[in-house]
Amino acid sequence: MIGPVSSRRDAIAGDLRSQIATGRIKAGERLPSEPVLASRYSVSLPTLRSALAVLQGEGLIEKVHGRGNFVRRPLRRITYLGGARRPDADTPAGPAMRVIIQAVKTRARGQLATLMNVPSRSPLTEFICLAHEGEAPHSLARIYVPRDLTPAAVPEESTSRFGALVELGNTRPPLAEVQERVKVRLPTREEASILRLGSAWAVLAITRVITDTAGRVVEAAFLVFPGDHADAVFTTRHQSDDRGMEE
Amino acid sequence: MIGPVSSRRDAIAGDLRSQIATGRIKAGERLPSEPVLASRYSVSLPTLRSALAVLQGEGLIEKVHGRGNFVRRPLRRITYLGGARRPDADTPAGPAMRVIIQAVKTRARGQLATLMNVPSRSPLTEFICLAHEGEAPHSLARIYVPRDLTPAAVPEESTSRFGALVELGNTRPPLAEVQERVKVRLPTREEASILRLGSAWAVLAITRVITDTAGRVVEAAFLVFPGDHADAVFTTRHQSDDRGMEE
DNA sequence: GAGTGGTCTAGACCACGAG
């Protein structure tokens, strides 16, 4: 580390962190105001605030302008199951997932056309999805499907499990290949506010491309999960020895 | 946004960001000193520093105590291939990967024993791996293999591709299943310094468990990649309709 | 209007790196 072994900022952050961990300050509770904390720790306001910024960066507190600083409730861990497997046994006994879906007619262009391996201006349907789990925002998705493969009736708002999302691109067997690219990146301003993330907290971004047996891309999806409490799990099974080298 | 539409901090950060993007300030170059920049933008030093903190958070600059602030060179993107596939065609024509491996005899305990489904105190070999790609740190790994499956001779330092790492757990066919859990988390102090990440930059952490056809865990690995320039790709192939529901 | 956090200032002192 730099500077003294433990700066006042780190000392204060550490003290508050342990108070939160031990439950001396409970989840959802408001911290004392910044001036009060500053005088309690005998530091100036900017120093105290920088300590709070550390905790905010760790996702332990949430700063709300005009109201105060709050201890964040521990969030239910989100597990994304890769390979387009149906997420049924996933997060059992959780609060119901609510998915808001908006369907828009659009056309392929630029990177998206390349990703889907279709000519520019090919007709697509874009599904913009926002999933909530109880009160907590769960995930964002932008899913693109060739127009001719789009189901005629699309529910505007479905109160279902996340499976609804997957099924949009999953009702047409047989699928040949699912490729998922996982990235870590900072959220856009919009993503940060929707997913209730500090703008310094990275998101887990998954680009999913599903191809059918004919080699046609039947879905491209951009999924965004709050990186502070989301995992993605991928399981690969090998029959005898099918470790393919073709790509 | 909070406060004014664009704070001085954001305005300065934006200006410097565009100067970096357009190449007016080149990669690797040192920025003018903080007092100089502060007076150039007519702000106080703390304000200017907070603008630099924004750019640091975005991975655009690197602050080096006592030397100055430097524009980070764009880093070669790292691609991790999931499913224990041999990463041969991976990052072609890159600088040679150098992997430093340290092997330690240890015993399973706690979470690790659970993950590997072995009794506590089972003998294991722990491989601590640090990969470099040219000068840039590439990844960290802690790999655990049951002692009786450990190759007799382990190179202390191998100048090879990352494949060396995978092959440690890959020389004993037939593998039945590879499960990879991808997480986003803040680096530990040690990881941040080794991977040369700001401690606010998240890492891509992969927990990999490889099982053989008998259901025995032959490898558990904890892999850490710098989140600012690492992807993980997982490809799932479906033969006819083998979307299994067992789990 | 009262209380909260957000931004900013001007200046001090300390720690690190290089000559």
Next chain:
DNA sequence: TCGTGGTCTAGACCACTCA
């Protein structure tokens, strides 16, 4: 030793929330 960034202070003013 000198110039760099790192930490900290005491206080000002603004913006947001809620009664």
